[in-house]
Amino acid sequence: MEVHLRPLTMSDLPRVLEWSQDEAFCLANGWPVGLPAEQLQDWFVRLLNNPPADLVRKGIVITTPEQPEGYLVGFVDLREVNLLEKRARLRIAIGDESHRGQGVGYAAGLQMLEHAFRELGLERITAEVHSSNNRMLGLLEKLGFKREGVLRQHETRQGIKEDVHLFGMLREEFESASSTLRLETSSPQA
Numbered sequence: 673m674e675v676h677l678r679p680l681t682m683s684d685l686p687r688v689l690e691w692s693q694d695e696a697f698c699l700a701n702g703w704p705v706g707l708p709a710e711q712l713q714d715w716f717v718r719l720l721n722n723p724p725a726d727l728v729r730k731g732i733v734i735t736t737p738e739q740p741e742g743y744l745v746g747f748v749d750l751r752e753v754n755l756l757e758k759r760a761r762l763r764i765a766i767g768d769e770s771h772r773g774q775g776v777g778y779a780a781g782l783q784m785l786e787h788a789f790r791e792l793g794l795e796r797i798t799a800e801v802h803s804s805n806n807r808m809l810g811l812l813e814k815l816g817f818k819r820e821g822v823l824r825q826h827e828t829r830q831g832i833k834e835d836v837h838l839f840g841m842l843r844e845e846f847e848s849a850s851s852t853l854r855l856e857t858s859s860p861q862a
C-alpha cells in the first residue's frame with residue numbers, strides 16, 4: 673500500500689457523503705453527524721470552486737496493486753495559512769474507521785509537512801487536538817510535534833467540556849528529524 677496526496681475533485685463527492693455518516697470524522701471536523709446530502713454537496717462545490725485563500729486541502733489516496741488508480745480515504749489540511757508569519761495549522765481526517773490505525777495518517781501528515789516546510793516555505797506548523805483523541809495525540813508525537821500547552825475545558829464535545837492540546841513544530845525540528853521520519857513512512861501496513 674502507498675499513500676499519496678492529490679487535489680480533491682467533484683468525483684470525490686460520493687466518498688465525502690459516506691464519511692459524513694462517520695461520527696469520529698464529523699466530530700474531528702466540527703460537522704454535525706448525518707448532515708443532509710444537499711448541504712454537504714453545496715459546501716463541497718463551494719470548496720472546490722472558491723476555496724478559502726488561507727486553506728490548502730489535499731485528498732489522501734491509497735494505491736495497492738489491485739487498485740493502482742488509487743482510492744480516496746480522507747483529506748489533510750493546512751488551515752489558517754499565514755505567509756507573512758510563515759505558519760499554518762495541520763489537520764488530518766481519515767474518512768472511515770477501516771482505514772485508520774494503518775499508518776495512513778502518518779504518511780499523509782509527513783507529506784503535508786514536507787509540502788508546508790519545503791514548498792510553501794513555512795517555518796512553523798501547529799495542531800490542536802481534543803484530549804480524548806488518543807490517535808491524533810499519538811500521531812502528532814510520532815511526527816515530531818512538541819506539546820506547547822493546553823486550553824482547559826475549551827470545547828464541548830458530546831455534551832462534555834474537553835481540554836484542547838496545542839502542538840507545534842518548527843522547520844528546523846522537521847529538518848533535523850526528517851531522515852528518521854522518512855524511513856518510517858515507507859512502511860505503512862500492507
Ligand SMILES: CC(C)(COP(=O)(O)OP(=O)(O)OC[C@H]1O[C@@H](n2cnc3c(N)ncnc32)[C@H](O)[C@@H]1OP(=O)(O)O)[C@@H](O)C(=O)NCCC(=O)NCCS
Binds near residue numbers: 701764811812
Ligand atoms: C487521527 C487520525 C488522523 C490518525 O491517523 P491514522 O491513520 O489512524 O494513524 P496512523 O495509523 O498513521 O498512526 C500513527 C500513530 O498514531 C497513534 N495511533 C494510531 N492509532 C491509535 C490508537 N488506536 N490509539 C492510540 N494511538 C494511536 C500511534 O502513535 C501511531 O503510531 P504507531 O502505529 O507507530 O503506534 C485518524 O485516525 C482520523 O482521521 N481519525 C478521525 C478524525 C480525527 O480525529 N482527526 C484528527 C482531528 S485533530
